[in-house]
Amino acid sequence: MASMNINIVLISFFLLFLLNVSPILAQTNPIDRCWRKYPRWASNRQKLATCSIGFAGRMTGNIGRGLQRYTVTNPSDDPISPKKGTLRYGATILQGKVWIDFQGDMLISLKSVLLIKSYTTIDGRGAKVEIAHGSGFMLKKANDVIIHGMHFHDIAPHSSGRNIMGASGNLVRLGKVDGDAVRMVGCSKIWIDHNKFYKSEDGLVDVTLESTNITISNNWFLDHDKVMLLGHDDKFFLDRKMKVTVAFNRFGPNTNQRCPRVRYGYAHVVNNLYDGWGIYAIGGSMNPKIRSEGNLFIASKSGNKEVTWRGGVSKNGGRKWNWRSIDDKFINGAFFDVTGRGVEKPNYNRDQKFQVGKADQVRALTKDAGALKCSTRSKYC
Numbered sequence: 001m002a003s004m005n006i007n008i009v010l011i012s013f014f015l016l017f018l019l020n021v022s023p024i025l026a027q028t029n030p031i032d033r034c035w036r037k038y039p040r041w042a043s044n045r046q047k048l049a050t051c052s053i054g055f056a057g058r059m060t061g062n063i064g065r066g067l068q069r070y071t072v073t074n075p076s077d078d079p080i081s082p083k084k085g086t087l088r089y090g091a092t093i094l095q096g097k098v099w100i101d102f103q104g105d106m107l108i109s110l111k112s113v114l115l116i117k118s119y120t121t122i123d124g125r126g127a128k129v130e131i132a133h134g135s136g137f138m139l140k141k142a143n144d145v146i147i148h149g150m151h152f153h154d155i156a157p158h159s160s161g162r163n164i165m166g167a168s169g170n171l172v173r174l175g176k177v178d179g180d181a182v183r184m185v186g187c188s189k190i191w192i193d194h195n196k197f198y199k200s201e202d203g204l205v206d207v208t209l210e211s212t213n214i215t216i217s218n219n220w221f222l223d224h225d226k227v228m229l230l231g232h233d234d235k236f237f238l239d240r241k242m243k244v245t246v247a248f249n250r251f252g253p254n255t256n257q258r259c260p261r262v263r264y265g266y267a268h269v270v271n272n273l274y275d276g277w278g279i280y281a282i283g284g285s286m287n288p289k290i291r292s293e294g295n296l297f298i299a300s301k302s303g304n305k306e307v308t309w310r311g312g313v314s315k316n317g318g319r320k321w322n323w324r325s326i327d328d329k330f331i332n333g334a335f336f337d338v339t340g341r342g343v344e345k346p347n348y349n350r351d352q353k354f355q356v357g358k359a360d361q362v363r364a365l366t367k368d369a370g371a372l373k374c375s376t377r378s379k380y381c
């Protein structure tokens with residue numbers, strides 16, 4: 001019996017060898033499995049775009065005909081006339097489909113928000129790229145943007161009422177900006193994957209003003225108060241159309257609230273690891289739809305045990321809001337206050353659909369959340 005098992009193991013490894021796929025990835029999530037199983041990842045960076053799931057769908061608009069590749073070689077920043085070699089030049093001046101990578105490890109302190117244009121991919125794989133001690137990213141009426149493999153921390157509000165280089169390569173006047181790490185305004189089809197976010201002043205990821213078709217996956221959020229906002233404010237009812245997938249992320253330790261906070265729209269919160277929270281994990285106001293599925297909620301010793309929070313209503317209000325918990329797992333007394341009559345399925349199409357894992361698998365599914373460490377010389381990422 002034992003020798004038969006050994007034979008099966010040997011045969012499987014031989015088959016993996018023949019297929020030239022990585023044997024390490026048996027237990028991972030469908031996004032990573034899609035591209036990390038192939039060798040020579042650094043010569044096939046664009047494969048990543050075909051691996052997104054959830055409401056953003058596959059990001060195939062970011063690759064193919066006309067794609068320009070651009071490597072950031074210079075960490076400095078000039079918001080008014082960006083120099084060639086800097087991140088701002090690649091994200092604003094270059095037009096069309098642009099795939100941006102980085103020559104090596106670098107710390108980029110943005111002097112004003114970076115306005116990223118449509119069809120741009122920012123791919124931090126192969127280097128440690130920190131966006132820190134300055135402004136964050138802003139996506140304004142942009143579509144088809146991928147942000148992958150970056151480290152965002154110590155982001156603070158900067159410079160309002162100034163001209164900066166806009167996403168069309170023209171100067172634009174900037175109004176008041178909050179200190180968000182990544183802020184989306186009126187965007188669609190945006191994929192935020194495998195980034196590490198911590199210790200910033202305002203939100204880490206904010207989805208606002210009629211943004212929709214967004215996937216936020218494989219990120220690690222920690223050491224922060226207000227983590228993720230989906231929906232602009234309680235008056236902005238057009239966010240009813242907002243659809244966001246929040247999958248395979250790791251929240252905590254030391255996240256206080258908003259993982260996420262949802263207004264009006266629909267959030268599919270699936271297979272995330274919650275490593276404690278202070279006030280709450282998932283909350284919202286204005287009757288949003290929340291489908292929480294296959295998450296692992298571990299309450300901290302000191303924080304609240306309740307996962308959920310309902311805003312803008314009296315103590316026992318919001319009882320009709322459709323907030324569902326499906327196959328979630330609760331540890332240390334954590335509990336989810338279910339309300340309403342149920343939440344419809346996300347009804348993903350072929351490009352959005354993915355296999356939802358069991359809550360028991362969440363540790364494995366999220367074990368590489370955050371920016372991956374992979375060398376361009378290593379075979380697998």
Ligand SMILES: *[C@@H]1O[C@H](CO)[C@@H](O)[C@H](O)[C@H]1NC(C)=O
Pocket residue numbers: 057188189212213349
């Ligand atoms: C969102 O995605 C769906 C499915 O791909 C598409 O039909 C819809 O037009 C998208 N909405 C926006 C505003 O882009």
